[in-house]
Amino acid sequence: MYQFSRAIYRELAPMVARSPVHGEVRPRDQAHVLRCCEAAVERLVTDRHYFARPARSLFNDIRSYFPMGSQIQVFRVVSHYLDLAQEFAARQPRAGYDANGDPLVCRATTRKGTPCQRTPLPHNGYCPSHQHLAATEDTEAIAA
Ligand SMILES: [Zn+2]
Numbered sequence: 001m002y003q004f005s006r007a008i009y010r011e012l013a014p015m016v017a018r019s020p021v022h023g024e025v026r027p028r029d030q031a032h033v034l035r036c037c038e039a040a041v042e043r044l045v046t047d048r049h050y051f052a053r054p055a056r057s058l059f060n061d062i063r064s065y066f067p068m069g070s071q072i073q074v075f076r077v078v079s080h081y082l083d084l085a086q087e088f089a090a091r092q093p094r095a096g097y098d099a100n101g102d103p104l105v106c107r108a109t110t111r112k113g114t115p116c117q118r119t120p121l122p123h124n125g126y127c128p129s130h131q132h133l134a135a136t137e138d139t140e141a142i143a144a
Helices: 002-015 029-052 054-067 068-091 128-142
Strands: none
Touching: 002 029, 002 068, 029 054, 054 068, 068 128
16 A cells, blocks of 8 residues: 555655755754644544545545645545545455455364364464464475
8 A cells, every 4th residue: 555655755846845944844844744744644544534625634644745826736646546446445355254254264174174163363364273274384494
């Protein structure tokens, strides 16, 4: 997902308002804009059903860092990439389900020779009773 916040930031960074005193862009301002972009994309992924109008929300967070003349362009960039991020997030499988919407099951085979039906842990795909198989795999991978 970070490609979306980076893409937004890449386009917005050159537009960040210059300091009226020194005439240069303050790194602190750019860092703030980047953090806001990352937070918005992060929230789209983790909380998208409760995140109303993400583009409007991010734009409101960062608009004061841009000159008046850039506001429309800033909003266009923000809504373009957040739309893409939303489509992308909507295509991702739910936690515990595969890309077809079927529940994930443990990768192990039981002693009876049937596939284990228990819910796997996300980091290795094995249920708690079959964790030792993941450890064996790691050892084999190191040996190979
Ligand atoms: Zn299992």
